[in-house]
Each structure stands twice: as structure tokens, then as C-alpha cells.
Amino acid sequence: MTAYQTTVGVEVHVELTTRSKMFCPCRNAPQDLGENQAACPVCLGLPGALPSVNREALRLGLVAALALNCRVNPRLWFERKNYIYPDLVKGYQISQYAMPLGEDGWLTIPGDSGEEKRVDILRVHLEEDTAKLIHANGETLVDVNRSGAPLMEIVTRPVLSSGREAEEYVRKLRAVLVYHGVSRCRIQLGEMRVEANVSIAPPGATELGIRTEIKNQAGFNHMRGAIEYEVRRHAEVLDSGGRIRQETRGWDDANQKTFVQRSKEDAHDYRYFPEPDLPPVVLPANWVEEERSRLPEPYDQYLASLARHGVSPADRDALSRNDALSFLAAAARPEPESTPRLVKRLVTDVFGIINATGVRLEAAKLDPENFRQAVSLQTAGRISAAGLRTLLEKLYREGGEAGPDAARLGLLLEDDSAAVLTAVETAIAASPGMLAEFRAGKVAVRNALLGKTMKALKAGGKTVDPRQVGEVLDRALQS
């Protein structure tokens, strides 16, 4: 078998974490709603419905373009990509063609050569998702909840050299996007979808071979398997004197092989033209610079800084193995100094919950923001360590909001400073002997006083954080 050089390009679609859809105010939460619960005239493509651009989607796209080192086009526009299918409510997808949001970016990965490799990113653009078709009992039903959900497409140049490099790239891309809060990239929920273009050519060839495109792989392993399969298939065809047909292929995971979906002759002519319902978008220069200045440190630096923040190698290893690193970064971004605390909670509480529930972190309802807030509640003394575990478990299973849920679950410790002070003073006054002993240097008396105070508070029906009582007691004893 001849040794060929492999060339791979990857197109990734990710769903953005906006509250509303790309072009209408309906909720962007396809997984959380019953069928057709986000269904306004725009979602349904009714006559007379018009799109308006979601500014937050634009901002997230901008963040992604900046994080991927792209040149941002300050004046961009949308195009209509025309084709007819039951999941495409208007008969065209609003997308970007001539003037995408970002161009000419890059990301580094560990290359096959063992050295760091720069992967060129051709473009980053915004578009809308399609509705979902549900096939059951010989019928096909349409659920428009996902129709118009914000979608970002990221396309590399054909610069990857193997299935392994493609996998490295997609893993890195995913980590960066989650780290920057652009998407949650949960692959099994379709929040991240990958397509790869594969071609091979003899060593030293100046032109790329004819490529095949592999659609919608369900995971990183599938993508890598499909690419490696295609590389072998191409080589066998060429070695036996055949020619590769330019076509789109699917991946049959059960049989570990690709199959023809669509040949080049059937390829669509999408008849792109500028979307007349949306004027060009001008990104104000100060907005772009503001978003640039608000970006957290680059992802690679963040990895390095975890070590500086005292996260142990074992914990770092545990984090990266559990896809939790990006989650952590998103949680810690507003207050980087809380990283060690968050790591501790992740590695103890959350990993414990993962083991108990069997639900992977990326599939859980717990989001980074709520995780951070829950941990802050405990740090601030508003819930106990045991309360935090209960709260996290609830959020992990069902989602929700940290503050209100802590209250609903009765986890909030009462912040009743006056009662605490009174109880402390009463306890000291009732035991003048203990105070004398303490002043004589018998510090263990302090804990006896604390116990008495807690007992009195409990008798009075108060749930108070012992740490808070201890602090008040210590101040009283010092005075």
C-alpha cells in the first residue's frame, strides 16, 4: 500500500447559550420545553414573520471569534441559504456567506509530529438551527422548538493530517468554547455537531486529492473512526487504480464503516443572496474592543494558572479526565481567586454526585454559574458544608437556581447576629468561672462555651452556622 498524506478539514456547528433564539424572542431551550412550546410566527415561518438579530448571539459569536484569534469583520451581513425541507420552516436558512463574523483565526493542538501545531480557522459565522423532525408510527411530526436556535459554524482550512489531529482539534475547540461560555457543547444533546472533509494524496503532491465529506458524527471517537476508515478506503481505491468520487458519506458505527449519502451530482445549489429582511450589522469598534478586553486569559494560560492556584496535579488530572475543566473555568471566571475552593468542591462533592447518579457532568442540569453561586453561599456562611452537598445534588439532578433553591430546601442558615451576640453574652455571664479559666490560659474552655451557646440557640429555635457563633464568641472573649 502506498503511503499517502492525509488532509482533513473540519466543520463544527455549536448551539449558543443565549436565553432567546437567533431571530425572535422565543426561549432557546429546546431540551427543556414540551414539543412546539417555543413557536411564534418567526419559529413557524408564518407569512409576514420577520427576523431580528439577537444581540447576545452576536456577542457570543464575537467572543468566539476573538477567542479563536479571528479577524472580526466590523460590517457583516446575513444571507439566505435556499433549500426546501420540512424541518426548514421558511424554505431558507438565514446564514452568513460572503461576510462572516470572523475570519482567519487559529487554535493550537499537539500535532502528530509531537510538536505544537497551529490549526488555521477559515471562518466563524452565525446562523439558525432547523426544526426537529420526529419519525414515529409511519408519521413524521415537526417540533419547532429548535427552529431558529442560534448556531455558530466554525470551519478550519484543510490543514489537519489525521483522524487523531482532527480529534485533538475538536476537543480543544470544545474546551475553548465552553471555557468562554459560548456554548455548553453537549454532544449527545446535539449542541455540538461535527463534519469532516477527508482527502489523501501521494507524498509531495501539490494538489489535494478528491475529498469526501462525512456528516454528523455522534462523538469524538466516531469522528476519528470515520476519518481513519475513509483514509484507508481512499488508499485502497487509489491503489487498485480507482478514482475517489466526491460525495457525502455517513458513519455506520455498528459496522464501523462509512456509506454513501449523497453524490456530488445531487449537491444543492443554495442560491445564496443577502437577506433583505436584515440590514447589514455594523459592530461598533468600541464594542469589539470592550469584548476583547473582557475576555479572560487565553485557555492555554488558564490551564497553566490552575497549577499556580495550588490545584494539585492529581486534581488537575481528575478535572481534565472528567470534562470538568471547562466547566470549572466558566464557573471561576467571575472571581478567579475562588478557583481552589471550586476545585475542591468539584473533586469532592460533584464527582461524588457523578458517581452516585451516573449522570455525566456535561449532561447534568448543573451549570457553572449556579455551581459558583452555591459554593459562594457556603463560603459566605449562608449554608453549611452538608447543605452545599444537598444543594449541589438538587441542582445537578434537576437544575434550578442556587439562591432560591437553598431557601426552598431550608438550607439557609439564619443570619441572626443579635440573637447570636445575646446568646454568647448570656453564656459567658452565666459562667464567670469559665471566663476566668479562659483568661488564665485554659483555651479549651472556649469550645465548652461555644457548645453552651449553640445549645441555647438551638433551644431558641435558631439554625446558625457554628463558625459564625465561634467568631462572635472569640471577639467577646478577646474584649
Next chain:
Amino acid sequence: MSITPEQFASLDLAATQAGLAAGDFTSEDLLTASLARIQVSEPRVNAILTRDPEGALAVARQADRQAKPDPRPLAGIPVVVKDNLMTRGVRTTCGSKILENFIPPYDAGAVEKLRAAGAVIVGKANMDEFAMGSTGENSAYGPTRNPWNPDRVTGGSSSGSAAVVAYGGVAAALGSDTGGSIRQPASFCGLVGLKPTYGRVSRWGLGALASSLDQIGPLTRTVRDNALVYDVIAGHDPRDSTSSPEPFQPCLAKVPDGVRGLRVGFDPSIFNRDGLDPVTGQTLRQALDVAAQAGAELVERELPLIDYCVAAYYVICACEASANLTRYDGVRYGVRAAGDNLWDSFAHTRGSGFGDEVKRRIMMGSFALSSGYYDAYYLKASQVRHLLVDAFSGLLREVDVFLLPVTPAPARLLGTAATPLENYLGDIFTLSANLTGLPALAFPAGATAGLPVGVQAMAGYFREDLLYRLAAVVEQALPVTGLVPEGCPWQRPALEASA
């Protein structure tokens, strides 16, 4: 009933407001008179596709319960809207079989504004299918006939909106104008019709023909009524991204301001143009004379790039329409034709649901956008459009208003167009306003053989007030009634036009 259908037919909006305030009649009386007038006229005219007597009655009665005078400008007053404007709960067909059963769950932005102003929407007006046509003959529900002469076309595509106002079914109707679809039927039916500045009236809820050209506007029998309704429907709407955030200046109060000192432009070569009906030319001259007598300064300027408008327009319009109409696939709403499989069902639904003109434009647009042809058609047409915008910007720095014909000739006989192209060429004078986005107003200024003849004024962006001021001067000097005289609609009327 304290107002007869005949009395109602001749009332303008100011008189209607005054009568309601004085208690001469109620809103319910007005509705009854409007429906009676429609009932009598419809068998021959076919202006209305759907009437909503129950919905209208509820609104009229609600208006009657309000304290008088009601400050809402259209409180309790019957109006009609074109059937491509979405009306919640009331069938909206866009003049097409494919939407024969479609009942929208929402109101168009302009309809919301009418309702907020207290208007009583009595029905939905016939139209060329998806607004494609300039005669009213392309409706899937049969042509609308011109109330001035039932052998003649009304013009289109807002055919029913024009006819119902002309026969006195209502004093005001909304139409939409993509290439002259308000101004041309207004001219053929002796009415005032405004195509506002692009972006001035929300397109939210307007079944689209060509998104970058469509604009909603009023058709009325008087200039003042037109300004009143325009003031109601104009304004920013965040749901339409092409809606202008420019603050809106109401026009009604400026209508009587006259034209003294205004520079009124015209192209003297128009009068010698091939195919221009002599009376149409004379009518334009007559309007120019009136303007001059009223103190305007007449300025001769060339009408720019007029011979490129038809080609550029029909490319852009067909391209946008081909995409806008793909949604009518029978999957989510509208009529669905059965098929052996999905593609078969798509083909049958669209094959049986769309009329010939719609199919023609979908095919032209799809072709012009397809790979390898884009640069030669869509891109070239867009470049012409840019040149046109530049040329008109220059022109409108030198004149305040430009006067030109609406159409080369008055309404022709039904069923006499030889080719689609012949109809397209009839749009030559109305297309520049849509391609540039400038406002343009058609208003009556003469007559020939019992048919009204209009003229058209164009002004700078957001200067609808100038159009109304000029039209009001002409209206006063040349009192051409917009209402088909009594004894009609079925006798050929003797139109009175005197200088």
C-alpha cells in the same frame, strides 16, 4: 338607520369623526351602512374576499360605548385591509389558493395600529396573488372590476383596496406597494394612494412579495384622509429590522401648508415618450400648472435611469419572491396536496396552489439566483439600484418634489394584456420609488372617457408631508371626486374634472 349607505359613501374621515362626536350616527350605524354598500356592490366588483361582520360589530359597539368625542383618530370607523396583511382569527389568503384555509394567529403591525386607533376592520380586500400583478386579474379568487367601468381593470395588486374605497364601501383601505401596487390602482380608480418611505410602516405581518421593496400604505378618496391614516400606521417597529428609527413627524397638520416656494421638478421629455397616452401627459401638465399657480417653482430635470428600472426591478423582485414563497409547502399551514412521498406532495401542493404568474416569478427568481447566473442578474440589478439611489439623491437636492405620471395610460379593458412583459412595462413610472425606497404619492388630476387619471409625486426620504401639500393644492384646484358618482357603479359615469 340614521345614515344611508349612499350618505356613508360620500363621507370623508373628518365628517365621519364629526358626525360620531355630534351623535348624528353611531359606529354601529356606520358599520351597517358600510356592509350594505359592500353587499350591493360586490356581486359585480369582487373587491372583498372575506367579510368579518361579527368581529367588526364587536369593535363598533365597543367604540359606541366610549365617551365622545373619542380621541382615537379612527374610533368606530370602518376600514378594509388588503388580504396580505395578517389579521388574527380572520382568514388571510394573499389572493392565493395555497392559503385558502389560512387563519393567522397574529395581527400585522399596521393592523395593530389601526385597531389601536379604534378602526373597525370590516373585511379583507382582493388582490393579485401574492401581490404579483398590476391589473387585479391575477387573484385566485377572480379579478376585481373597476367601479368606474366594470369592463376595465382596477389596477393592482391592491385591486380590492382601491375598488372598495372608490365605490364607497369604506373611506380608507390599506394596500401594499412593491412596484406600484398602491399608486397604480389608486390612479385607475381616482384615489389618493401613498407608497411611504421604505421603513416607515412596519412590514411585520405583511405576507412578503419582495422584502426590500414592499411597503404598506393607505388608499383614500381625499388627500387629508390619506394623511390621517398614514399618521396612524407610520412609526418604528422593533419586530421589523428594516423599520426606520427616524422619529416620525405627523403629516395631517401640514396638508394645507401649500406649495409656495417649493421646487417642483418634472422631465419635459416625458410628454414625448413613446406609448404615453396623450391625456396622461395633459393631466401631468395640468397638475404642474396648478402647482405653478400656487407659487411653486417648476424645475426641468431628467428622470434618471428610467429605462433600467423595469429590468432591475423584475430581477430583484423575482429573486426575493422565489425565496419568500418557499415556505408555502403545505407542511405547517395552508393547503396541502397529497403525494406519494414528500417531494411529490411539495410538487402537487405548489403546483396546484400557485397561479401562473407566481410560478413564473419563482422560476425566474430561482434561475437568476442559481450558481453561475448570480453576477449577471441579481448583482447587476443591485448595482443599478445603487446608481438609482445616487441619481435620485442628486435630483432631490435640486427639487423638493418630482412630478411624473403613474402609468403610461389609464385602466385598460379586462383580459387584454398580450404578454406578461406588456404588463411589466406598464410599471415603468412607479418602480423607481420602490427601488430607491423614496416615498411616492398618486392622486387624481384628470379624466378621460369616464376614467380617472392620476399623477405621481416623489419626494426625499421621510418627506411624505411635501407630497401631501402638493396633492392638496391640486385636489383643491381640480376637484376630481374619488367616489364613483351615484347611479353607478354600473352606469358609465360622467366624470367631472374642471380646472
